[in-house]
Amino acid sequence: MKVTFPHMGNLYICIKVLMEELGIDYVIPPFTSKRTLEIGTRHVPECACLPLKITTGNLIEAYQVGADTVLMAGGCGPCRFGYYCEMYREILKDLNYNMNVITLEPPNGNMVKLLQRIKNLLGGFNLYKILKAIKNTTQVAIEVDEVECLASKIRPRELEKGDVDKIYKKFQKDVIAAKGIEQIKKLIRDAKNNLLKVKTDEKANPLKIGIVGEIYTTIDYYTNFDIQSKLGAIGVETHRYVTISDWITEHIVKNALRLPRNLSYAHAAKPYLGKMIGGHARETIGNTILYAQQGYDGVIQIYPFTCMPEIVAESILPAVERDFDIPVLTLIIDEMTGEAGYFTRIEAFVDLLHRRKEKGTVDFRYILSGD
Numbered sequence: 001m002k003v004t005f006p007h008m009g010n011l012y013i014c015i016k017v018l019m020e021e022l023g024i025d026y027v028i029p030p031f032t033s034k035r036t037l038e039i040g041t042r043h044v045p046e047c048a049c050l051p052l053k054i055t056t057g058n059l060i061e062a063y064q065v066g067a068d069t070v071l072m073a074g075g076c077g078p079c080r081f082g083y084y085c086e087m088y089r090e091i092l093k094d095l096n097y098n099m100n101v102i103t104l105e106p107p108n109g110n111m112v113k114l115l116q117r118i119k120n121l122l123g124g125f126n127l128y129k130i131l132k133a134i135k136n137t138t139q140v141a142i143e144v145d146e147v148e149c150l151a152s153k154i155r156p157r158e159l160e161k162g163d164v165d166k167i168y169k170k171f172q173k174d175v176i177a178a179k180g181i182e183q184i185k186k187l188i189r190d191a192k193n194n195l196l197k198v199k200t201d202e203k204a205n206p207l208k209i210g211i212v213g214e215i216y217t218t219i220d221y222y223t224n225f226d227i228q229s230k231l232g233a234i235g236v237e238t239h240r241y242v243t244i245s246d247w248i249t250e251h252i253v254k255n256a257l258r259l260p261r262n263l264s265y266a267h268a269a270k271p272y273l274g275k276m277i278g279g280h281a282r283e284t285i286g287n288t289i290l291y292a293q294q295g296y297d298g299v300i301q302i303y304p305f306t307c308m309p310e311i312v313a314e315s316i317l318p319a320v321e322r323d324f325d326i327p328v329l330t331l332i333i334d335e336m337t338g339e340a341g342y343f344t345r346i347e348a349f350v351d352l353l354h355r356r357k358e359k360g361t362v363d364f365r366y367i368l369s370g371d
C-alpha cells in the first residue's frame with residue numbers, strides 16, 4: 001500500500017509527519033502545476049469547484065508515480081466538500097485507476113468509527129502511537145504556520161528584496177527530503193532563525209491586508225498565484241486566520257476532545273450571518289470584522305468560481321465594508337484565471353489603500369495647492 005493525498009499549501013509537510021510517525025508508506029504528489037490543473041479539468045465535471053479539479057489532478061499524478069491509496073478528510077454541511085471523496089472514487093474508477101479512497105471523517109463525537117478506519121489503514125491498533133502521531137502532526141502544523149506567518153511579516157520590511165522568499169522556498173524544498181520528525185523540526189527552527197536574521201527597514205510602516213475566503217484557495221499558493229508572497233514583495237504585510245493548523249486544532253482536535261473552540265469570528269459575524277452555511281463563509285465575514293477592528297487597511301476575499309458559501313459571504317461583505325469602513329476586494333478564481341489580470345486588480349486595490357492611508361495620515365493644513 002502506497003498512500004497519497006491532495007496538495008493544499010504546506011499540508012504535505014504535516015501529512016509527511018503523520019505518515020512517518022504511523023509507519024505508513026506514502027507518496028507526495030508532484031507539486032501542483034499547469035499540467036495538474038489540465039488533468040483535473042479534463043476529468044472533473046465543468047461545474048465542480050476548482051479545488052476538486054486541482055486535487056483530482058494531484059491524485060492522478062500521484063497514481064502515475066506509484067500511489068494506490070488516497071487518504072482524505074471528510075466534510076459535512078451544506079457545501080460540496082462532503083462529496084469530494086465520492087467524486088474521487090467515481091472519477092478514479094471511471095479511469096480504471098485501481099485506487100482505494102479512505103475517508104477520515106471529522107470525528108464529530110464518533111471517535112469509534114474514526115479509530116476503526118485508522119485501524120484498517122495501519123493493519124493494527126496502537127493507541128499510543130496514534131496519539132503521538134496526532135500530537136506531533138499538530139505541533140508541526142502549528143510551527144509551519146508560524147514560519148509562514150513570520151515570512152509574511154518580514155517580507156514587506158526586508159532591505160534586500162527576495163531574501164525571505166529564498167529562505168522560505170528552500171525550507172519548503174528541503175523538508176521533502178527530510179526523514180523523521182526531528183529533522184523536520186530542525187528545518188523549521190533553522191527557517192525561523194534565518195528569517196529573523198533578514199535585514200529589515202526598522203522604519204517601514206507597510207499596508208496591512210487580511211486574507212479571507214474559501215480555505216483551499218486562500219491557503220494553496222499555486223491556486224492563489226502566491227498572493228501573500230507577491231503582496232509582500234510590493235511592501236504589503238498580510239495575515240490569514242484560516243490556516244492548516246487552525247483547521248486541525250479547531251475542527252479536528254478540539255471537536256474530538258470536546259474542548260471549547262475559539263469562536264471569536266462567529267461572534268463577530270453574528271449580526272450579519274448567524275448560522276454556519278458550509279465552507280468558511282462565517283469566518284470570511286467574522287474575520288473581515290476582526291481585521292477592521294484591529295486597524296487593517298483592507299481585506300482581500302478569495303474564492304473559487306461557483307463556491308456557494310463564499311457567494312453568500314460576498315453578498316454580505318458590502319454591509320461590513322460600510323459599517324466598519326474597511327475596503328474589501330473580492331477575487332474569484334477558476335481554471336481560466338490569468339495571472340496578469342488578477343494582479344492588475346490587486347495593484348489597483350493596493351494603490352487605493354495607499355491613497356486612503358495617506359489621506360488619513362497627512363495633515364492637510366500644511367499642504368499648499370499646486371494649482
Ligand code: SF4
Nearest residue numbers: 049079080081279307
Ligand atoms: S467551500 Fe466552496 S469551493 Fe470548497 S467545496 Fe464548498 S462550495 Fe466547493
